[in-house]
Amino acid sequence: MEPRNQTGVSEFLLLALTDDPEVQPLLFSLFLSIYLVTVLGNLLIILAVSSDPHLHIPMYFFLSTLSFTDICLSTTTIPKMLVNLQAQNQSITYAGCLTQVCFVMIFASLENFLLGVMAYDRHVAICHPLRYMVIMDSCFCGLLILMSLLVSIVDALLHSLMLLRLSFCTDLETLYLFCEVFQVVKVACSEILTNNIILYFAASILGVVPFSGIIFSYTQIVSSILRMPSAGGKYKAFSTCGSHLSVVSLFYGTAFGAYVSTTFTHSSWKTAVASVMYTVVTPVMNPFIYGLRNRDVKGATRNLIRCTIAFQ
Template sequence: MEATNQTIISEFLLLGLTDDPQLQSLIFNLFLAMYLVTILGNLLIILAVSSDFRLHTPMYFFFSNLSFTDICLSTTIIPKMLVNIQAQDQSITYTECLSQVYFVLLCTVLENFLLAVMAYDRFVAICHPLRYRVIMSPCLCVLLVLGSVFISIVDALVHTLMLLCLSFCEDLEIPHFFCELAPLIKLACSDTLINNILVYFVVTVFAGVPVFGIIFSYIRIVSSILRMPSSEGRHKAFSTCGSHLSVVSLFYGTGFGVYISAAVTDSTRKTAVASVMYSVVTQMLNPFIYSLRNRDMKEALRKLLGRTASFL
């Protein structure tokens, strides 16, 4: 079949999570509820950190950036899905699809680097407590976030520009509930060797380096904690890392689960269902993990909600 030039493509079709029309209403209500909880939870975290002076520390600065990234990722994916379900229309324009690919990549890579930066912050706090404020200066914190944003923008831009070079044929059905890079590459009629090489290279570098950094940081953290003479000191040190470890486990565990699911099953629809975990559920649970396991955060949220209630 002769390839159709990509410039005349007007739209793709997002097949979603199921073909059963009776489940569409349930999926709509479920995802709407998860989206609202995600926005509200992460927005409360950002407001609590900005309004409470005690939380003006590197750890909470990075976490508020993580919350903002979670809001952006959820907003990139869920509203379009809800609109399609409500309108009973599976289409997404070519421009919207590429834009969705770009922002999903940007937010995912940024979250990956922010988790690594937060691990470095915990490493400095526990292994070099006396030099913590000197090392983790406000300037360094801002530079770490800006560097993560820059790398994420470049990565997402390169992949999106490479997609523009591909030609697509008549089969424009994406077996997913949002436009993701891998399914789009599979739909192309033209040669995708360079695209696939680029994907594997970027995953190896931009996922492997942060993961190695997190693992290295926690090896040093655990080693330092075990040398502490006081059991109370060890417990306090472990508790400061508990929330971050939970978020890291959730993010990488669900992402790894999606790739395992894609490897062991030929059903792209099942892979799409598995993608809900890392693209929707993780962003919803992150605020609860940090607020429920952190006394300072719970106190800040209590004060924020109290001021909001008195204002209303």
């Protein structure tokens, strides 16, 4: 049957992870394990930072916010994948798809801004150590988080509302394992030029500004570290940035890969793998990166586990 325009489309079809019924239980177990590790790992960081008074500083406040964002981003995508695997049904309602688009954009954009804010925090700590607590006071840190969240919400709502003006076809399939705005726009049957202009303009601005801030911050950081007289001071300064640089590389590397695959490839599986990398793999890796590389977080985590065992 020929596809026809249908403004009131009732559902979309998501890409199936596999058509082999024997592999589906393995994939279900894999994604369930990843989700549990993501939630528990990031929750452990939040509890460790909250329970240790020595970690009540801006650096770990931003880390806790990043962990909370990772939990929310994973919760937006993985549970629906698990439901589809269990039910062997790849459909998602029109309202559910738009809701998922909105929340994925909010939390992915918020993580993008948080990485920029954390780079600025390290810049102030290393380049202006004597003024660190004056510049990065609690009000200013809260304002940075609030502004990042507001911009992310406004951007997500704008694109979600722009999707409402589109009409879709009867034969629908998104190329991702979840509803992502670029892919939803692709399957529209109506004119999408305006949507694409706004999408690429917003992605360029909201992507380039935080990333440029990260580059500038680390340029200043490296310059300050090279001027330090002692090798011990240089090592300590570099060690405080190592975890953040690892997370930045992972997030922007996978996000750029997803963007390139969306724009230049027609392979649904390549696109699906790229989407999983930045929405599933990045959140599950962040607790390991900070937990294994940061001595303060490791110490606070051990103390929290000891207190929990002793309480029981």
